Amino acid sequence: MVPLRALASEKLDEFKRLARIGIKIVMSSGDYGSLDPELGKYDLIIATNEKADSLFRHSPPWVDRLSLVVADEIHLLGDPSRGPTLESILTRIKYLKLGVQILALSATISNAEEISGWLGADLVTSDWRPVPLKEGVFCRGSVTFIDGEVRQVPRSGSGDPVADLAVDAIKSGGQMLVFTGSRNSAVSLAKRLEGPVHRELSASERSRLRQISESILSLGERTKLTEKLARSVSCGVAFHHAGLTYPQRKAIEDSFRSSHIKCICATPTLAAGVNTPARRVLIYEYRRFEPGVGRVNIPVLEYKQMAGRAGRPKYDKIGEAIVFSRSEEEKDFLIEQYLLAKPEKVWSKLGVAPSLRSQVLAAVAMGLASSRAGVIDFFGESFCAYQYGLDSFKSSILESVSFLTKAGMLKEGKPGVVLEATALGKRVAELYIDPKSAEVILRALSLRRSGLPALSYLMLACHTPDMPKLYVRGKEVESLESYLESNSDLLLFEVPEEEFEREMVLSELKTAFLLEEWINETPEESIVEKFDIGSGDIYAYVESAKWILNAAHELARLMGYRESADPLKRLLIRVENGIREELLPLISLRGIGRVRARSLYSAGYRSIEDLKRASVSDLRRIPLIGPETVKLILEQIGGTLTKEEWSSVASGKGSRQLSIDDYGTR
DNA sequence: GTGCCTCTCATATAGACAGCATGTC
DNA sequence: CTATATGAGAGGCAC
Structure with missing residues (x-):
């Protein structure tokens, strides 16, 4: 179980090697998955936490064949929105006493002992890293590392300290990853670095980057943001945040891994995401806005996640994580509060209302509890109970039960005795909504x-x-x-x-x-x-x-x-x-998406009836409708073709007059 | 009146999982 | 742990 879809596919790639020795591997996530019953055929299932939760809710026949559950990034337990999911899965496994071995993993955790105590697992710790990490603070032109070294950063001539750090990294064949606190600052920082980084590039690198830049432009519709990105990329710099589309982000990550892009300025997306190591990581902003609170210092745990991105295995002897400071006082503060600090303890967030009501419903719907007492008994196995004591959130559990009963999702037979999920409750648990x-x-x-x-x-x-x-x-x-x-x-x-x-x-x-x-x-x-x-x-x-x-x-x-x-x-x-309402009839056809539907509509075909009246050559003249599509359409609307028509359609030699290039999409 | 600089004030702020049933362009 | 970087607009000043 992993926290991100991208991590799931990354793991799938890694584990694919096992396929050669006959181990069957499958990945299952919300956007990419096999049919649930099929999963029993595999030896290894890679899933996102939420998908795993959802799978368990359907009580699949293969649960009792599980022998090992691996929970990656277990510190996620402390995440208010997504921690409770992970906690509930593990609680269920513990509660059911399935005899499953649990292996929980994390690189940044301070109360590992407490978590292993809850899981009833042995604690195994290791300081090993594929590449050793050197942590330091930048202040007024020099970096002070916690191992005692103080290093002057060579001036790049731009008068910009961030550019100095970037150029220094690039000159020695490395790359730099900069973490910022907002999207805007990621974008503007990337722009700032364009000139200095561009100057460091060879002619062949520049021309390769121009190609990459072009391909990024062609990845989706052209927007101002895409243009800014393409411009930065052509200079060997990029920004990275959730306002970019998935293909754009992927392209940047790949080009960074292949060393074409020298510097990425990113929001924390990249800290938790797929593996994008860099020789040098610069934490440019250690504060971030949080609604209702204002600007807050990021948790040490998050700092450690970002710092951990430093050092590319096989390429770098050492990874450098540098925090950017603007004054001496700030420098001392950062060393104290981040570099030398231990990550915060991970605290269960299961006790808060939104996740609790969802997990209470799931527990009852799955038949793990059939009375109020049973529900409390179940949550007695949770990390929340282990950490805070069951009494601390007993009343919240009962409140959730009452809410769910009132909403018609749970019903109590004799008041206070038998508790079961209604058809509605079961459906809500399966639909996986709050x-x-x-x-x-x-x-x-x-x-x-x-x-x-x-x-x-x-x-x-x-x-x-x-x-x-x-x-x-x-x-x-x-x-x-x-x-x-x-x-x-x-x-x-x-x-x-x-x-x-x-x-x-x-x-x-x-x-x-x-x-x-x-x-x-x-x-x-x-x-x-x-x-x-x-x-x-x-x-x-x-x-x-x-x-x-x-x-x-x-x-x-x-x-x-x-x-x-x-x-x-x-x-x-x-x-x-x-799409607009008017395209609904056309979109129902297989092979017709929003673009082809719009094309058909503009050509005057607004319904299936219209299409039935059309001749093959009429259809072939419509932009974006090729021979295969015509075939598909005709098969579906039950149109009949003469022999010649079939052969002309099948051979692709129609009277096609317009091509994709003649027409903009949409 | 115009152009340039400084000061003031308003403004906006990270990320991303899940169901179901099958294919877009 | 109710901040702060940014950018637009106002105001000041020299010419």
Whole structure:
């Protein structure tokens, strides 16, 4: 079990060598997976934590054949949003006494003993690193390492200390990875380094980088951010954050590993992600904004994760992690608080409401507990109970039970005695959404309203706690508020009285507007511009919306709310594809996605009926519709072809007049 | 009046997992 | 642990 999808595929690649000795390996994550029953055929399953949780919730037949569970990056236990998942899986394994060996791994943990105590595991520690690490602080032109060495950093002539550090690393054949506290600072720092880094490159490196830069531009739609990235890359520098699309990030990581890109300026995405080591790591900002708190110093644990990226196995004799300071006092502070400090203890976050209600439901739905006492007994095996004592969150557990009972997901036979999950509860546990989200959705759908616009459902989806929300700018508040006021009839929920929650609804509305633009086929570039986000963010919001809309559709079906089930299904398809209502009939055809559907539509084919009336040569003339696609279309609409038509379609010698190059997409 | 510099004030702020059923361009 | 870097706009000054 690993925390990221990218790590899962990285592990799959590593373990593939075992396939040669006949070991069968499979990877399973939300976006890439085999059918659950199939998994029993394999010797080794690599999964994300959440996927593993989800798999266990379906009680697959192969659970009792598990002999070893490996939990990678076990310090994630302390993450408020994702730790409880991992904790619950391990708690279940312990509670069921399956006799499974548990192997938990982490490079940055201070209370390892406590965790191994909870797991009933032996603690094995090691200081070994593939490449030794040297930690130091930069201050006014020199680096003070904690091993005593003080080193002057040669001036690069740019007058920029960060450039000095980068150029110094590059001159000796290394690379540098810079961690920053915000996206903007990653982008601007990369820009700052363009000139100095570019000067260090050979002619052949420059030309190779121009190619890479070109390929990054062609990776997706052209936006300002992409152009900035391409420009930086052509100089051997890149920035890296979640506003970039996945392919862009991958391209940068790969080009960095192949040493073409000399310097990456990144937000913490890269610290926890796939393996991208660099000879030198510079922690340029050790503070980060947190909503409601302001700027906070990052945890030592996070510093250690970033520092741990220093040193490429096989290439570097030593890795350097350097924290950037602006004054002597700051330097001393950093040495004390980070370099010489032990990572914080990992504290269980299972006791907090959102994750607890979800895990209480799962435990009952899986049949691990069948009474209030049983639920408490189950959580008695948790790390939370081990650490804080069961009494500390007993009342929270019971509150969750009450919430779930009231929401109709659990029911108690005799009051206080038998507890079981209702059909609804079981479905919610399987759909893997926050029970609170399910409650919000069900309350809205029980209004039994029909004829609602897409925006109503989008706003509902955005109103659930499972949906991430856009940040609302000060100057947008007024227009969002007035929209809300004059369109209150569209709402499927009450706008809360309380100030903070009211503001939250504005974020939800703004997020719903983003999704509305998406399904109205607004070009990516203008969405990005309008909402001041990156392309990568669009996909993140769309992914989440798909997720929650599917759950809403399933719930509508389960409850027999027919007036919502159909609109939700249609909306789901629109969100999945980013299409207007009018393309729905065409998109239902296999082989037709949003681009080809739009092409067919513009050519005058707006329904399956229209297509049935079309001749083969008519279809062949439509841009982006090739011989194979024509074949696919005809097979599906039950059109019949003459022998000549078949052969002309199959040989690809149609009367094709336009090619992809003649037409922009969208 | 114009151009340039400095000061003030408003503004925005990291990341990414999951269901289900099959293929985009 | 309710901050701070950034950038736009206002204001000041020399010409």
